[in-house]
Amino acid sequence: MELMEAITQRRSIRKYQDRPVSDDVVRELMDAVMWSPSWANTQCWEVIQVKDPAKREQLQQTISKGNPATKAIVSAPALFVICARLKSSGYYNEKVTTKFGDWFMFDLGIACQSLCLAAQDKGLGSVIVGLFDHDAAGKVIGLPGGHEVVAMVPMGYPAQDVKAPKRRPPEEFMRVDSF
Template sequence: MELMQAIRERRSIRKFDDRPVSDEVVARLMEAVMFSPSWANTQCWELVQVKDPARREGLQHTLSKGNPATKAIVSAPALFVICARLEASGYYNGKVTTKFGDWFMFDLGIACQSLCLAAFDQGLGTVVVGLFDHDAAGKVINLPSGYEVVAMIPAGYPAQEVKAPKRRPPEEFLRVDGF
């Protein structure tokens, strides 16, 4: 698949059919994450694939009321919890070097995009879930100190087709030589 086609056509999917996602497909998704760029190649991401139904239910209970991805946490054939190793990205010699502090959110955003685009290329749908109790989710997956849960990504073969929402055209957001 052409990259621009994947960028244009990938959508957030919350309803999946019950076909399993093979270990080979998961390996391709992890390869996409592995080759994602990161600050000074720190690769601060850690992913947990959650297969255990009880843990999935525990993660589902961490979602905020009304979150449209609530059912997907338990029903998606694959579920990934995206975690960050703290004080790595944006740090040199143990000291933060950016105005914005720890750079992990930027790096994990790239890794999530890589995973989602690779999933789309494999015929899968995904949704990046960020509205939940991150500390409670960390307890469900036994997250050690020095790490943060950042997002959850349910993945599977779409059971629905989703239309693209309206997008701002470049002339609304691109500025030349200054704001």
């Protein structure tokens, strides 16, 4: 698949076929995460694939009411919890280097996009899930200190066609020389 095709055709997919995602495919998806850019190559991501159905249910209970991805946390053939190691991205000698402090959200955003585009390339549909109780989710997966859960990404072979939500055109957001 061409990169621009993957970028433009990727949609958030929340319903999946009853077809497993093999460990080989998962390994290739992790390669995509591995090659993501990060602050000074700090690679502060940690990825937990949750297979245990009981843990899946507990994670689903952390999802905020009304979140359209609620069912996907349990029904998706593959579920990844994307975590960050704190105080590395954006730091030099244990001190923040910019006004933005810890850049883990930025690096994990890129890693999630790599993961979702690689999934798209493999014919998988995925959705980045950010609206849930992160501390409660951390307890479910045994998150150690100095880390945060940032997102969950359920995925599987799509069982739905989704219309692309409207985008702001470049003419609206891109300017030359000044804001």
